[in-house]
Amino acid sequence: MTRSALLQRIALYAFLLxxxxxxxxxxxxxxxxxxxxxxxxxxxxxxxxxxxxxxxAWRMAWTGACTGLTCGGISPxxxxxxKIVVPSVGLTVLAGxxxxxxxxxxxxxxxxxxxxxxxxxxxxxxxxxxxxxVQWLSAIGIYQTLPAIIVIHCxxxxxxxxxxxxxxxxxxxxxxxxxxxxxxxxxxxxFLCIMLPLAAPVTVVAVILQSTAIWNDFLLGLVxxxxxxxxxxxxxxxxxxxxxxERDYTVxxxxxxxxxxxxxxxxxxxxxxxxxxxxxGAVKG
Amino acid sequence: MTASVTLSGLxxxxxxxxxxxxxxxxxxxxxxxxxxGPSGCGKSTLLNxxxxxxxxxxxxxxxxxxxxxxxxxxxxxxGMVFQSYALYPHMSVERNxxxxxxSAGRPKREIAQRVADVAGMLQLTPYLKRKPAALSGGQRQRxxxxxxxxxxxxxxxxxxxxxxxxxxxxxDLRVEIKKLHQxxxxxxxxxxxxxxxxxxxxxxxxxxxxxEIQQFDTPEEIYHRPANRFVAEFMGAPMMNFLEGRIEGxxxxxxxxxxxxxxxxxxxxPQDGPAVLGLRPEHVHTTGPADGGTALAAQITLVEPMxxxxxxxxxxxxxxxxxxxxxxxxxxxxxxAALAFDMPRAALFDAATGERL
Numbered sequence: 001m002t003r004s005a006l007l008q009r010i011a012l013y014a015f016l017l018x019x020x021x022x023x024x025x026x027x028x029x030x031x032x033x034x035x036x037x038x039x040x041x042x043x044x045x046x047x048x049x050x051x052x053x054x055x056x057a058w059r060m061a062w063t064g065a066c067t068g069l070t071c072g073g074i075s076p077x078x079x080x081x082x083k084i085v086v087p088s089v090g091l092t093v094l095a096g097x098x099x100x101x102x103x104x105x106x107x108x109x110x111x112x113x114x115x116x117x118x119x120x121x122x123x124x125x126x127x128x129x130x131x132x133x134v135q136w137l138s139a140i141g142i143y144q145t146l147p148a149i150i151v152i153h154c155x156x157x158x159x160x161x162x163x164x165x166x167x168x169x170x171x172x173x174x175x176x177x178x179x180x181x182x183x184x185x186x187x188x189x190x191f192l193c194i195m196l197p198l199a200a201p202v203t204v205v206a207v208i209l210q211s212t213a214i215w216n217d218f219l220l221g222l223v224x225x226x227x228x229x230x231x232x233x234x235x236x237x238x239x240x241x242x243x244x245x246e247r248d249y250t251v252x253x254x255x256x257x258x259x260x261x262x263x264x265x266x267x268x269x270x271x272x273x274x275x276x277x278x279x280x281g282a283v284k285g
Numbered sequence: 286m287t288a289s290v291t292l293s294g295l296x297x298x299x300x301x302x303x304x305x306x307x308x309x310x311x312x313x314x315x316x317x318x319x320x321x322g323p324s325g326c327g328k329s330t331l332l333n334x335x336x337x338x339x340x341x342x343x344x345x346x347x348x349x350x351x352x353x354x355x356x357x358x359x360x361x362x363x364g365m366v367f368q369s370y371a372l373y374p375h376m377s378v379e380r381n382x383x384x385x386x387x388s389a390g391r392p393k394r395e396i397a398q399r400v401a402d403v404a405g406m407l408q409l410t411p412y413l414k415r416k417p418a419a420l421s422g423g424q425r426q427r428x429x430x431x432x433x434x435x436x437x438x439x440x441x442x443x444x445x446x447x448x449x450x451x452x453x454x455x456x457d458l459r460v461e462i463k464k465l466h467q468x469x470x471x472x473x474x475x476x477x478x479x480x481x482x483x484x485x486x487x488x489x490x491x492x493x494x495x496x497e498i499q500q501f502d503t504p505e506e507i508y509h510r511p512a513n514r515f516v517a518e519f520m521g522a523p524m525m526n527f528l529e530g531r532i533e534g535x536x537x538x539x540x541x542x543x544x545x546x547x548x549x550x551x552x553x554x555p556q557d558g559p560a561v562l563g564l565r566p567e568h569v570h571t572t573g574p575a576d577g578g579t580a581l582a583a584q585i586t587l588v589e590p591m592x593x594x595x596x597x598x599x600x601x602x603x604x605x606x607x608x609x610x611x612x613x614x615x616x617x618x619x620x621x622a623a624l625a626f627d628m629p630r631a632a633l634f635d636a637a638t639g640e641r642l
Contacts, residue, residue: 173369173371175367175368175369175371176371176373178333178336178338178365178367178371179365179367179371179372179373179432180373180384181337181338181357181358181359182336182338182358182359182363182364182365182385183359183384183385183388183432183436184358184359184385184388184389185384185388189388193384194373194375197375198374198375
């Protein structure tokens with residue numbers, strides 16, 4: 001290896017290690033703190049390794065911490081989030097795939113205008129719509145219910161999902177669609193037997209994007225889900241901001257790690273698929 | 286299965302742009318017709334209209350005598366082979382072949398039987414379980430043809446099926462397609478921009494330009510008696526030589542030479558005036574006139590040995606002529622040559638309209 005190549009290598013590793021530290025250190029602090037007791041934390045500071053692995057903060061965060069008036073831990077929030085995320089992701093991804101397919105291959109009238117509206121819908125800040133949506137959901141009588149928050153996530157998720165699938169389908173050869181028509185397949189058969197299976201890579205990307213975004217949502221959950229269905233993020237906030245007596249950082253950290261666990265797991269498990277899906281421009285026959 | 290195809294007054298529009306206006310074409314049962322032309326001449330548009338993949342703005346499409354102008358693609362009794370093969374990448378060869386029959390809701394036993402028959406016919410049986418990605422280009426093209434065969438189509442439509450293949454494979458598959466046509470006798474309509482494919486495959490060739498058919502005739506007629514200057518230029522490599530001169534009586538005046546037209550078959554009685562003489566490279570001889578007439582003095586500027594023949598470029602009177610000579614000719618650039626033209630086999634075109642005289 002020449003001198004300059006060696007220097008390049010050293011610089012590259014220095015950069016990568018710094019970047020890893022920037023992202024890794026907060027995670028380390030959180031996990032380490034959550035495994036300590038408050039007296040230990042006060043004595044040793046935040047960067048020290050825990051002396052013994054003490055799971056009591058985790059147990060407290062999951063089942064005992066106070067979120068507002070009730071003290072049942074963050075676990076109800078976890079299940080609420082699951083109930084919100086699973087149907088919302090399923091519906092938005094499916095609708096996005098169907099929309100993207102229809103707009104790419106069947107080119108309905110006004111599809112150009114629809115596309116423009118979708119782009120607008122995907123990138124306008126959601127806050128603009130809060131008040132009108134509250135009014136509208138109240139008028140139809142589902143404000144602050146589970147269906148309400150699912151409908152809201154669908155409304156905000158479908159434009160981006162449609163654009164994602166449309167972009168992917170535009171990269172597929174149109175002759176595939178024509179061949180299927182010659183073979184006698186109609187709108188649904190072409191979608192279900194050909195276009196949806198071919199979109200597997202982009203579907204993985206879509207599921208990851210949507211489940212992470214909806215899991216991490218705070219504002220919409222707070223406004224639309226109602227007291228019974230508050231997602232995990234809102235309950236985490238309640239735990240962290242509920243102060244009765246001493247603030248227990250170990251429980252706060254444990255609750256935060258628990259809340260972040262789902263998106264983290266999704267990325268760790270599907271990172272390979274994610275990269276593959278984003279780079280899979282063309283599926284060659 | 287075979288059927289005739291008749292297009293009458295066909296009109297195809299893209300928004301305000303008229304791609305094809307009032308086109309008539311009549312294809313006989315079992316005929317192999319090639320649609321030939323440069324890119325953008327409307328040949329693929331025309332094929333897609335026959336397939337029902339392109340909406341028709343006016344006119345009529347009849348397949349096997351039945352009006353199919355507005356019929357769905359699947360109801361037209363056609364099979365189509367695309368340039369990109371358009372195989373379903375996630376399905377095995379078997380499922381690619383059976384997809385159309387399954388869409389039509391045919392019984393499983395019949396589907397299995399027909400897929401097996403077609404696979405045997407195209408030597409695809411060992412590959413039935415493979416995905417298209419695991420096949421060679423030639424095998425993929427055979428699957429694409431098989432997909433049309435399985436449907437027992439009366440009319441096969443080919444959209445530049447060989448242009449993605451390398452030269453050797455292209456020749457092999459061209460022969461296979463010709464054999465296939467001899468065996469199943471279905472009507473075939475074949476779009477290409479390759480004149481060799483057109484000449485070798487077609488019973489008749491429709492040469493197209495700007496959405497219009499310039500000439501629709503047998504390969505021999507198209508090559509030897511082109512209907513206009515465009516057809517003459519498009520067909521044949523090296524290209525035909527064009528000499529601009531005048532007709533006077535029974536002679537063509539060019540560069541002070543008086544070329545005899547008495548052996549030329551005029552369509553109508555010739556009139557004196559400017560005209561263009563078209564000469565195929567093989568109708569210019571370097572050996573001097575056989576009948577003792579006057580020879581044209583020329584100088585060879587370029588020699589291109591091709592193996593079976595040699596293409597010479599020769600200059601005379603400020604014009605460069607392409608000449609097809611024997612493969613074993615010994616010629617050097619700078620060498621003088623005595624040229625003679627095979628006038629009865631020449632083509633004369635109107636100087637203004639380019640139409641054959």
